[in-house]
Structure formats: structure tokens, C-alpha cells
Amino acid sequence: MTNTTPQAASAAESATAKPALIERNGIEIIAEAERTAKPRDLFWPWFAANVSVFGMSYGTWIFGFGVSFWQATLVALIGIPVSFALCGLIAIAGKRGSAPTMVLSRAAFGVHGQKVPGIVSWLTSIGWETFLAIMATLATATVFAKLGLPSGTGVLIAAAIAVAALIVVASVLGYHTIMKLQGVLTWITGAVTILYIILTIPHINMDAVMAIPAGSPQAVIGALVMVMTGFGLGWINIAADWSRYQKRSASDASIVAWNTFGGAVAPVLLVVFGLLLAGSDPALMDQISYDPIGALASILPIWVLIPFWLTAVLALVSGAVLGIYSSGLTLLSLGIKIPRPAAAAIDGVILTIGTIYVVFFAQSFIDPFQSFLITLGVPLASWAGVLIADVLTRRVDYDENALFDANGRYGAFDWISLGTLVVASVIGWGLVINQFADAASWNNWQGYLLEPLGLGGVDGPWAYSNIGVLVSLVFSFVVTLLLRRGKIRRQEAAPATDGDN
Numbered sequence: 001m002t003n004t005t006p007q008a009a010s011a012a013e014s015a016t017a018k019p020a021l022i023e024r025n026g027i028e029i030i031a032e033a034e035r036t037a038k039p040r041d042l043f044w045p046w047f048a049a050n051v052s053v054f055g056m057s058y059g060t061w062i063f064g065f066g067v068s069f070w071q072a073t074l075v076a077l078i079g080i081p082v083s084f085a086l087c088g089l090i091a092i093a094g095k096r097g098s099a100p101t102m103v104l105s106r107a108a109f110g111v112h113g114q115k116v117p118g119i120v121s122w123l124t125s126i127g128w129e130t131f132l133a134i135m136a137t138l139a140t141a142t143v144f145a146k147l148g149l150p151s152g153t154g155v156l157i158a159a160a161i162a163v164a165a166l167i168v169v170a171s172v173l174g175y176h177t178i179m180k181l182q183g184v185l186t187w188i189t190g191a192v193t194i195l196y197i198i199l200t201i202p203h204i205n206m207d208a209v210m211a212i213p214a215g216s217p218q219a220v221i222g223a224l225v226m227v228m229t230g231f232g233l234g235w236i237n238i239a240a241d242w243s244r245y246q247k248r249s250a251s252d253a254s255i256v257a258w259n260t261f262g263g264a265v266a267p268v269l270l271v272v273f274g275l276l277l278a279g280s281d282p283a284l285m286d287q288i289s290y291d292p293i294g295a296l297a298s299i300l301p302i303w304v305l306i307p308f309w310l311t312a313v314l315a316l317v318s319g320a321v322l323g324i325y326s327s328g329l330t331l332l333s334l335g336i337k338i339p340r341p342a343a344a345a346i347d348g349v350i351l352t353i354g355t356i357y358v359v360f361f362a363q364s365f366i367d368p369f370q371s372f373l374i375t376l377g378v379p380l381a382s383w384a385g386v387l388i389a390d391v392l393t394r395r396v397d398y399d400e401n402a403l404f405d406a407n408g409r410y411g412a413f414d415w416i417s418l419g420t421l422v423v424a425s426v427i428g429w430g431l432v433i434n435q436f437a438d439a440a441s442w443n444n445w446q447g448y449l450l451e452p453l454g455l456g457g458v459d460g461p462w463a464y465s466n467i468g469v470l471v472s473l474v475f476s477f478v479v480t481l482l483l484r485r486g487k488i489r490r491q492e493a494a495p496a497t498d499g500d501n
Contacts, residue, residue: 023174059274083232142294
């Protein structure tokens with residue numbers, strides 16, 4: 001792929017016109033004239049992708065750790081904003097380098113070394129977008145059944161294809177279309193979500209909610225890690241993809257603030273309300289474990305089911321669009337030489353196949369998905385720790401040409417960062433366990449450090465804390481601050497890389 005150099009970007013400025021229907025930019029540097037976004041624009045994609053009523057389902061999963069309502073509320077109030085603030089720190093790199101997250105990460109891992117965390121990122125994005133498509137498909141069948149409409153195999157197939165088509169079309173059209181789409185969806189999903197809350201308030205039983213006993217500190221930590229992984233950390237590998245069109249003059253603090261506010265404000269409210277609903281009705285809690293959206297729809301009056309269903313599906317599609325757009329960019333960063341729309345289409349095919357397989361053939365997917373999420377969450381947290389430390393240490397913008405040149409100042413491999421990633425992952429996996437041993441037996445190898453470190457083994461109090469994710473993040477952050485500061489200064493002092501790459 002030919003990458004746009006600063007010289008080419010400057011030449012393109014004079015020819016800049018209204019954005020084309022299909023975004024042609026791939027992983028190359030965004031031309032100066034196209035960097036017109038403002039920090040407040042970041043509110044729309046992050047809010048729209050996270051305002052889904054699906055967020056209420058986390059109330060059930062948090063209670064699954066054996067914590068009280070107040071402990072669970074504290075987890076939501078801390079874990080969600082902090083996780084999106086970490087996304088905001090990564091988003092700063094997008095403004096400084098005007099390239100996708102996984103391209104900017106080459107400054108920390110090397111042009112070729114970045115492919116290691118890049119593969120983890122791609123798998124994570126594919127997993128998330130497929131999960132959201134599955135949720136939308138199952139919700140369609142459940143709502144149709146309650147309305148007395150056909151809800152069998154034919155409907156599931158049609159729903160899966162329609163959902164996948166919406167996601168793929170929007171992601172192929174690209175950044176400008178997605179930003180407009182998210183702006184519209186924000187108002188629609190927000191309004192219907194408020195209506196849902198009003199209609200289901202009578203379902204809350206505060207006596208039952210307050211009667212839920214408190215859990216151990218380890219249980220609170222486990223719930224905190226799950227919430228952080230499910231929200232901000234689940235998006236952190238794509239954070240700079242949505243800030244790369246920001247003006248160079250944009251404030252770093254404003255980028256972090258709008259990213260955090262947009263991503264966290266809706267989930268905090270939705271999770272707390274979900275805690276109230278789940279704590280009020282054990283039967284509802286059980287239903288949410290299999291079909292979150294369908295279960296939440298089951299307590300609504302019939303007349304509101306259609307708008308609820310449409311809004312829920314659109315909100316899930318909104319989140320999946322962000323994922324598939326970015327997974328396409330990540331695919332390109334791994335060296336695949338195809339246009340960006342084609343990369344998004346390839347990931348769309350994978351999403352469709354995954355959705356159909358899970359809906360029609362898998363016995364259970366919630367549990368394996370959560371196991372998959374924690375497993376990939378460990379190296380992803382390590383990568384985030386490295387990159388956040390790298391972003392906070394740098395004093396000047398990226399050498400854009402060097403991001404595409406293995407002989408440039410960032411080199412082919414950064415062995416300190418890669419070594420940190422490996423060591424942090426080994427430690428992290430040793431401190432998490434597969435909490436879904438029956439549904440995901442392929443993950444039963446984890447937790448090997450719990451007993452040697454005196455934490456009680458796989459049946460001890462720390463086993464379900466998933467502390468390995470936080471350890472991996474913090475370990476990589478600290479090691480990078482200590483060991484790479486000098487190298488970063490040398491990188492910044494090196495001559496600029498030639499534009500012919």
C-alpha cells in the first residue's frame with residue numbers, strides 16, 4: 001500500500017472538497033486539510049455505541065460475583081469512567097499522529113513488532129462485533145415471539161443477515177458516514193432508553209435489592225475488572241481511530257474529557273438501573289444470562305416492544321460498526337494490501353459466519369465469550385499499559401513517515417516493549433482463572449500463579465478477582481516508564497525519516 005506522506009498531504013489540501021460517500025483513507029496519515037474534527041465531536045460515536053440497553057445486563061453479571069448493591073454501584077461509578085479515561089489517553093495519540101491506533105502503536109513496539117499486539121487487537125474487535133450482532137439477532141427472535149409473530153429459524157436467518165448487512169454497509173462507507181449515523185442514533189436510542197427506564201421503574205423492589213449480602217474485597221475487584229474490560233478496555237485498542245481526524249491544535253485534556261464523558265455517562269446510569277432490575281427479580285437475572293436484550297424486553301408492555309426492539313438493535317449495530325471499521329484498519333496494519341472498504345467487508349463476512357454459527361449451532365456463547373474476553377484482556381491490558389506510558393512520555397508529535405518505515409527512528413522491533421508484553425501476559429494469565437470451565441474447557445490452563453504466590457489456588461478467595469488484568473496493565477505501564485524513557489528521547493532527537501516509503 002502506498003502511504004500518504006506529509007508532502008502528498010500538503011498537495012492534497014488545496015483539492016480538499018466535501019468528503020466522498022465512501023471513505024478512501026486506510027491506515028495512511030490523514031491529510032492536514034481533513035483534520036477538522038473538534039474534541040466535542042468524540043462524544044457522539046462513544047455515546048451512541050454505549051447507550052444500548054444491553055448495558056443494563058451488566059447488573060446481572062456484576063451480581064454474579066456475589067457483591068451487594070452498594071458494592072456493585074461503586075464498581076460501576078469507578079470502573080466505567082476510569083476505563084474510558086484510559087481510552088481517552090490512547091486517543092491523544094490519534095490527534096498527534098493522525099493514523100489508526102495500531103499504526104501509532106508502532107512507535108512503541110516497532111513497525112513489525114506491532115503485529116504481535118495487532119493480532120490480539122484484531123481478534124478482540126472481531127469477537128466484540130460478532131457478540132453484538134448475536135445479541136441483536138437473538139433479541140429479534142425474542143421480541144417477535146412475544147408479539148406472536150414468526151420467530152423460528154427463518155426469522156433468525158433473516159435477522160442475522162440484516163444485522164450483518166447494516167454493520168458492513170456503514171463500516172464500508174467509513175468515518176464520515178459513521179459519525180453522522182452515530183449523531184442520529186444518539187438521540188433515538190437515548191430517548192427510547194429513557195422511556196424504557198420510566199416504564200420499568202415499577203418492576204423495582206428496593207427491599208429485595210438491599211437484602212443482597214455484601215461480598216469480599218476480592219469479589220469487588222473481580223466485578224471491577226469485568227466492568228472495566230467490558231466497557232472502556234474493550235474499546236481501548238480502537239480509541240485513536242476516532243481521534244485521528246482531530247485538529248492538531250486540539251487540547252489533549254479536552255480529547256480525554258470528551259472521550260470519557262461520551263463513553264461513560266450512559267453506561268454508568270444503565271448499569272446502576274440494571275442492578276436495580278436484576279436485584280429485584282431473580283428470574284429476570286437468569287433470563288439475562290442467555291438473552292440479555294430479550295429478557296429486558298420481557299418486562300415491557302406490548303405496545304412499546306417494536307420501538308424498543310428497533311432501538312436496541314440499532315444501538316447494538318452502532319457499537320458493532322465502530323468495531324468492524326476499526327478491525328478493518330487493524331487488518332491493514334498487519335500488512336494486508338487491500339483497500340480499507342475491502343478490509344471492512346472481509347471482517348463483515350467473518351462476523352456473519354460467526355453470528356450464524358453461534359445462533360444455530362453453539363449450545364452457549366455468553367460464558368465462552370466472557371472467558372475469551374478475559375484471556376485476550378490480559379495481553380490487551382499489557383499493550384494498553386505500554387502505549388499509555390509511551391503517549392504520556394512523548395513530548396513531540398510522531399514522525400509520520402517513520403511509522404511506515406522499519407528502518408526509521410521507531411525501528412522494526414522494540415524488544416523492550418515486546419518483552420514487557422510477554423512477561424506481563426505470562427504473569428497476568430497466571431493470576432486469572434477460567435470462570436467458565438465447563439463451557440470453555442480450552443481455557444482451563446490459567447491461574448497457575450495463584451497457589452505459588454499464596455493466593456489460595458484456583459479455589460481460593462483471589463481466584464475470581466481477575467486481578468491479572470490489572471496487574472498486566474500496571475506492570476507494563478511502570479516498566480515502560482522506567483525502561484523506555486531514554487529510548488523515546490533518542491527517537492525524538494533522531495532526524496526525520498525520508499518521505500519515500
